[in-house]
Amino acid sequence: MSPIAIAAIIMLVLLFLNVPVFASVLGACVTYFVLNPSAGLDGMLAMQRVISGIQSVPMLAIPFFVAAGALMNYCGITDRMLKFCKVLTGHMYGGLGQVNIVLSTLMGGMSGSSLADAAMEAKLLVPDMRKAGYPNGYASAITAFSSMITPLIPPGIAAIIYGSVTGTSIGRLFVAGIVPAVILCVAMMIIVSKYSKKRGIPRLSEKRASGGELWEAFKPAILPLCLPIIIIGSIRLGICTPTEAGAVAIAYAVILGIVYKEIRWDNVLTCIRETVCSTASIMLIVGAASCFSWILTWENVPQTMTTVLISVCKNKYIFLLAVNIFLLVVGMFIEATAAQIVLAPMLVPVATAFGVDPVHFGMVFIFNMALGSLTPPMGNLMFVTCGVTKCPTEEFLKDSVVFYILIFAMLMLMTYVPFISTWLPNLLYGV
Incomplete structure (x- = not known):
C-alpha cells in the first residue's frame, strides 16, 4: 500500500476515535x-508546510471578523437586532421561530460563524x-438549520478560506451568498409558519x-x-481588501459599543479571549490541512482525480451531482475547514475544466460543508445546538x-441554477 x-x-x-481534527x-x-524517506522528504518539511499554510495574507481576515462578531454580541447589537426582528415578524404564525430565522439571517453578516450564531440563539x-x-x-x-444561512451571508469565514486556497475573488464570494441566503430564509419562514399554524403555536402579536x-x-x-454594506462596498470600490475590511469591522463594532455606551473592559477582555481561542482552533486546522493538501499535490492526486472525473463524467451536470454526493x-x-482546504484546490480545476463558474462552485462547496455540520456522526452544528438546549440527538x-x-432541495437549486449565485456578483463586478 502506498504511503499516501x-x-x-x-x-x-483518528477522526473516528474523536482525536482533535488538527x-x-x-x-x-x-x-x-x-514512510516515504526515499522521496527526499523529512519531518522538517512538514512543519514548514504547516507554517506556510497559515501565512496567507487573506487568512488575516479570519481573526478580524471573529473579533468583530464577538464584539457585536457584547456591545448591545444582538439585543437591538432581536427587538427589531420581533416587531418585524411578531404578527406571523410561529412568532419566535420566525424571529430565530430572521435573526440568523441578519446576524450572519456580523458573526460570520454558524457555530457562534447557533450557540447564541x-x-x-x-x-x-x-x-x-x-x-x-x-x-x-x-x-x-437557520444558522446554515450564516456561512452564505457576508462576511462568512468559509468564503474567506475557500477564496484563499483557490484564488477565487473573496469579494465575489461574499456577494454570491446573499441571494441563496434570502431564498433559504424565506423558505424556512414558510415552513415554520405552516407548522406553527397547524400546532396552534401563538403569534407574538395579533396584528401587524x-x-x-x-x-x-x-x-x-x-x-x-x-456593517455588511460597509464591508461589501469597501471591497467592491477598492477602498480596502477583505483583510482590511475585517479591521474596519472591528473598528465599527467598537464605535457602536461606545455610541450605545455598552462596551466595558471586561467585555473587551472576553472578546479577546474568544477571538484567540476561535482563531487558534481554526488556524491549527488550516495549517495541518495545508500540509496534507501539499502532500496530495506532491503525489499528483489532483491531476489524477481530474483525469478520472473527466473520463467518467460526460458533462458538468453529472460532475456536479457526483461532487455533491462526494x-x-x-x-x-471530516470537519468542514479541513475538508475545504484539502479538497477545494483539487476540485476547482476540475470544475473549471467542465466550464463551471468558480464562484458558483464555491457556493455549492460551502453549502455542502455547512450541511455536513448538521449530519451525524461529525455534525458539529447539531451537537453544539443540542448541547446548549439539552436536546437528545434522536429527538433533534x-x-x-x-x-x-428543504436543505437538499436548496442544494439542488444552487447546483443546477447557477444564476442564483452568479447574478449579483456579475451585476456588481461585471461578467
Missing part, C-alpha cells in the same frame, strides 16, 4: 513523511420557544406592526445593519426531517 493511502487511512481512523490531519502528514431564544409551545427538538432544529412601530424598532438596528459523505466525517433528527428535505 496509509496516511489517509490513519487520518480517518492532530488527526497532522498525524497523517507525519506518517507520510516517515440557542441560549437566547430556545427557552422562550419551548414556553410558547415548541417541542425542544423542533426549536433546536430551527436554531441549527404599524409603520411607526417598525420605524421605532428599526432605528436602533440601522447602524448594525450597515462532499456530503465527506462532510459527515426526528424533528429535522422537513428541514433536511
